[in-house]
Amino acid sequence: MTEADVSDAVLYSETDAGVAVLTLNRPERMNAWGIDMADAFYACVDRAEAAPHVRVLVVTGGGGAFCAGAHMGSSDTIGDSLSRSGDVDISKIIGDRPVSFLTGLRKPVVAAIDGPCVGIGLVLALMCDVRFAATGTKFAAPFAKRGLVAENGISWILPRLVGWGVAMDLLLSGRTFYADEAYELRLIKEVVASDELMKRALEYAESIALQCAPSSLAQIKQQAYRDSTGDVDEAGSRAEALMSDSLTRPDFMEGILAFFEKRKPNFPSL
Structure with a gap:
């Protein structure tokens, strides 16, 4: 350190x-x-x-x-x-x-x-x-x-x-x-x-x-705190939209490739 x-x-x-x-x-x-x-x-x-x-x-x-x-x-x-x-x-x-x-x-x-x-x-x-x-x-x-x-x-x-x-x-x-x-x-x-x-x-x-995508961490953290007080249907709808967006990011492809290649992912910074 x-x-x-x-x-x-x-x-x-x-x-x-x-x-x-x-x-x-x-x-x-x-x-x-x-x-x-x-x-x-x-x-x-x-x-x-x-x-x-x-x-x-x-x-x-x-x-x-x-x-x-x-x-x-x-x-x-x-x-x-x-x-x-x-x-x-x-x-x-x-x-x-x-x-x-x-x-x-x-x-x-x-x-x-x-x-x-x-x-x-x-x-x-x-x-x-x-x-x-x-x-x-x-x-x-x-x-x-x-x-x-x-x-x-x-x-x-x-x-x-x-x-x-x-x-x-x-x-x-x-x-x-x-x-x-x-x-x-x-x-x-x-x-x-x-x-x-x-x-x-x-x-x-x-x-x-070392193992998690910064973009995913940011979104998941926001989801967890915001959805804790919201309606479950609203949370589901927001998650669906966020999921669609995440599938278009390079983080998703890198995460999948790292999994199949049995290596640590190399995610970009936020």
């Missing part, structure tokens, strides 16, 4: 296979989310999304944490974030975009979660397309315990991943749960030993980057 660039709050690197790795880099605060991290993260995502050679993103955290929630300062300084009306300027915490923007990317996003994944950190992980977690990783959606609401779109994504009853349990209780339960609830794909986490996540991401 080659280092392409280092920003203050987020590290950015790329593998030769076409995977961009974004590492949250505020270990002194367990990578708690703040405007510094938000701006750096969005810039790194934009860079990866625009790069023709990048086909998959992996998001992780450095220093033994994924993201321990929002960075609100200390009890002595939290008042500084309040306006005279008593309102918090939320854009000064999460930045200028909702975390859900990850679902609108053309490229798959894989989360490699090691250490606390709490609050907005949990939302960030859930908005990734696939998640791996290290053994013992702690998860929580403690919004109710902080006098907050289900923030940043978690009320949209969580029920779709785990079902209504489980989502309500996790949101209403704000309880802590660990990687093994997260796996049982199908929030994560696999539980991996901490020292094997990035290796496994990269192995998975690189298999997608």
Whole structure:
């Protein structure tokens, strides 16, 4: 893996296979989310999304944490974030975009979660397309315990991943749960030993980057998120039109030839 660039709050690197790795880099605060991290993260995502050679993103955290929630300062300084009306300027915490923007990317996003994944950190992980977690990783959606609401779109994504009853349990209780339960609830794909986490996540991401057509990934991802709230007949009609279009692209011929010739496909970039 080659280092392409280092920003203050987020590290950015790329593998030769076409995977961009974004590492949250505020270990002194367990990578708690703040405007510094938000701006750096969005810039790194934009860079990866625009790069023709990048086909998959992996998001992780450095220093033994994924993201321990929002960075609100200390009890002595939290008042500084309040306006005279008593309102918090939320854009000064999460930045200028909702975390859900990850679902609108053309490229798959894989989360490699090691250490606390709490609050907005949990939302960030859930908005990734696939998640791996290290053994013992702690998860929580403690919004109710902080006098907050289900923030940043978690009320949209969580029920779709785990079902209504489980989502309500996790949101209403704000309880802590660990990687093994997260796996049982199908929030994560696999539980991996901490020292094997990035290796496994990269192995998975690189298999997608090397074997799947970027045009197909972009369309499938858009279909999945858009169709989750739509009518099944509409989804079927859209899929039919998209399928007809895909049959005319060189990606289809390359995919078929690679299959019959028992080789890795050489798909063009987006």
